[in-house]
Amino acid sequence: MPGLEDLYREIILDHYRTPRNRGELPVPPARHAEGHNPLCGDEITVYLDVDGDGDDAIVSDVKVSGQGCSISQSSASMMSAAVKGKSVGEVRGLVRRFKSMMSIDTDGAEQADADISLGDLEALQGVVKFPVRIKCATLAWNTLTEALASSDPD
Amino acid sequence: MPGLEDLYREIILDHYRTPRNRGELPVPPARHAEGHNPLCGDEITVYLDVDGDGDDAIVSDVKVSGQGCSISQSSASMMSAAVKGKSVGEVRGLVRRFKSMMSIDTDGAEQADADISLGDLEALQGVVKFPVRIKCATLAWNTLTEALASSDPD
Amino acid sequence: MSGTNTTTSSTDWAAIRADFPILRREIDGAPIVYLDSGNTSQKPRQVIEAMDDFLRTGYAPINRSAYRLAGWATDRYEGARAAVARLINAPSADEIVFTKNATESMNLIASSWGGANLREGDAVVLTHMEHHANIVPWQMLAERQGIELRWVPLTEDGQLDLADLDQLLDGAKAFSFTAMSNVLGTITPVAELCRRAHDAGALAIVDACQYVPHNVTDVQVWDADLVAFSSHKMVGPSGIGCLWGRMELLDAMPPFIGGGNMIADVRLDGFTTAPVPAKFEAGTPPIVEAIGLGAAVEYLEGIGMAEIRRHEMDLTRYALDTLTERYGDDIRIHGPDNVEVRGGVLSFEFRDIHPHDVSQVLDERNVCVRAGHHCAKPLMRLLGVNATARASLYLYNDRSDVDALADALDGATDIFGL
């Protein structure tokens, strides 16, 4: 087994202990979606304030609530920090890029997004060596995608 | 494997080729019951004319219809010949005696009926060596029991 | 596609036969001649060993625990799903649902899809050659919801009589039919039937229980909607069946069996469901059985389904010819004579001897055939019999088995003296 230090990097534990953007946003105007990880019972809700239309709309605010393990919580925290202020198009690219890092097939989109920087999120790379934890790391991201797709609040 | 001659005794083949008491009886006054052997698709119907009440009532006529293999048909034919004219009490004893010969547990009733003669039916003893055929041999007898128990026709 | 480019000459059928340990077992000093694969098939050592090995070194819960052993077991389980998807060319492995047998798959379809989509008076079209597994679930639904069942009749030689199909399909909500009859061997024109169902606005549901084990299956070429089959008939273990369905359909269907694994959340006042396929896999699944089924699919793929079909066509032709040449009018074999449209299932009447007695006599020579109604009573009534004897062939059979059958039939004459 790869060492646990590959999984529990300091930056991950930091986001776990001090999660960014925790809380809720009023719905509407915010969009939101709820995600479950049936394996471990983790539940997460992602709230998004989106200004504008289409891919150019801006994710002006993001909040995350729910409970989960260090991996799902830190991934959610890093995700929230990474998407805040980005355009919807950029966010989608980031989601693809992150999923490709998690070795989840994204229909060859990988190449196109290879230049998108993941920043802190790179720390989650070690999760790939612990396949059962991949679902923990991607929970927030799948919920983000759903929140983006959730019908316009008004 | 015991030889097939243990199964297909001449007397069995005789009853198979020339079944006794084939046909139907008008219901009512006759009682009747239908039996299925789900294994082989055999279907049998037993008709009884019963005169009187309780164990002393007399099975004055019996008819058997349906289709089946040599064992189920010959057993039905011999059964019909054996019960005709007997009292209901005697018929029940015969059923127990026959089932005990087929090594089907009859709660120790065996002893009490040991003196009941099976006559031709003894020929079916060989069936016990072919366990899957026991259901063929007992089909008519189970159906007979059901016909006896079927509510009074009037 | 599995093995479509294997050439006939490359397969060592004797070696394949040798993969099946039970065929080396002797009873009363002679080997078993197994001709009951239409009922259930024997298993090659590759499948037996995969299960044995998994039980000794890899057994663990699926989808529930997070330690590595459980993760590896889950990967193997999902690998089996992917293998099954590959075998039938399903667009996605997630469209494969593991059930306990094809019967549960059919019940799932009738109860979940039928229960949600059919109303009093709605019609479902079946055929006169269906197995009880594709009749009784609809009759149960008919009892509950008052639906109407319509029956496609048969031609003289045991094929579907499609003359009035459009009429039967008119206004029908589903057409549920077998891809291959387990009594007549008849292979039905599945792609055509799916097209005509769709043209009439009906769902196309295929009982592929007898088809998948013996033929190249491509659910996309068929353009079917829901397809059911069983592991135990395709050299896989008992205790596991399959359902394939188009994702939009499965997605919209309510659950059939409720409990663990099929939920997203459970509260005192209700539950929400997990995505397909978990939605339809409540409780601890057949874990070892899935591993065994995965190995079975790999075994079949290793030979190639097209190659297996060729072998069986050849053997079926040989069987039809041998039995007719030897017994002429004394034998009546049901179903089509053309092996292009029939599989290796031979139901027959032999003289006037009851099938049960035929089977008994054959058993004395260790020839294993089924005698009975083959869970197709409506078809039996149509054929005017209450039972048939049935010899059914598979990849491990060869001409010697057919010869043994033909030889053993002679014994029946001796006893019944006809």
Add this chain to the structure above:
Amino acid sequence: MSGTNTTTSSTDWAAIRADFPILRREIDGAPIVYLDSGNTSQKPRQVIEAMDDFLRTGYAPINRSAYRLAGWATDRYEGARAAVARLINAPSADEIVFTKNATESMNLIASSWGGANLREGDAVVLTHMEHHANIVPWQMLAERQGIELRWVPLTEDGQLDLADLDQLLDGAKAFSFTAMSNVLGTITPVAELCRRAHDAGALAIVDACQYVPHNVTDVQVWDADLVAFSSHKMVGPSGIGCLWGRMELLDAMPPFIGGGNMIADVRLDGFTTAPVPAKFEAGTPPIVEAIGLGAAVEYLEGIGMAEIRRHEMDLTRYALDTLTERYGDDIRIHGPDNVEVRGGVLSFEFRDIHPHDVSQVLDERNVCVRAGHHCAKPLMRLLGVNATARASLYLYNDRSDVDALADALDGATDIFGL
């Protein structure tokens, strides 16, 4: 009764542990510490070999064909039914129905008995510690038939709070409860609960999934009406579950799954059912799995269920003591402390570390525990957590496993630095 007169000293637990091949497997150079038996149990070589041997020499269809091989296989299959009946002291083997898992058994009960006997507004009483398998089927029925579900609450220490039971049972048609909680380990007073259900005119339905594998079970002493359990939790194979019910009840219940084997006759316009248990065993059953289950029952009987219970009580006491002594307030173990009323299931919170992370850290030392909601989300909410880590013991575990768990927990402290 199985093994009630075996004395403690006679059992060689080390030899029993050695019967389980997987416990000799090493990962990263160290053996597996399997503490997830409440999820699914490992299998002894006796069970693995019985299945392997049957597949190599005896595999054949059940209840359908008449040749000897099929007859012998049917006898073995029915022998397994008799073994299960013996294990739970059922009055008759025919009252044992083989399903695919306990979840199917519970669905069969809710759908068949519930579907036929419950009307809008009728109440069914459940408890707050039920597994989803004893919740979701009733919720599905509630959706269809508008029944009311009532919930027995729990005491502080995780036992059933029976203070208001009579009120809850008042006018209820059924009381369906677990004999042992898969989260808390709590053993419920089954006989008393059955009596009180009956006093109120309600049916007594027992989810005995966690109980039968670990205790002497006597359904007659319980005076239960319907009881569900699974093979895979009692050293038997996956893919087969059991339902026991009183014959009059089973006899009166409509079928659940329809198809082959469960019919007496099928005509175009309807079907009639076969007698119990065939009525509830549609399609090809889990044949090999039944043989394996039969071997599992014999294995358990050979040791004796009372003896297994004693072993587990001893080990559970040791585990409770060891963990509390070592970690004091840093560990919170759910459920009763008295091992007379708890089985070897230990759900715990460790410091503030998420159970998933606890399990991950334990896995580095090959200690296999489950982390999650254990298919008991309503109970999780009551406990105020969304998951727990759970170590569950079985006959093959010993004190070294408990020590390994206690040692490995230290690792969590290192990483999370709490």
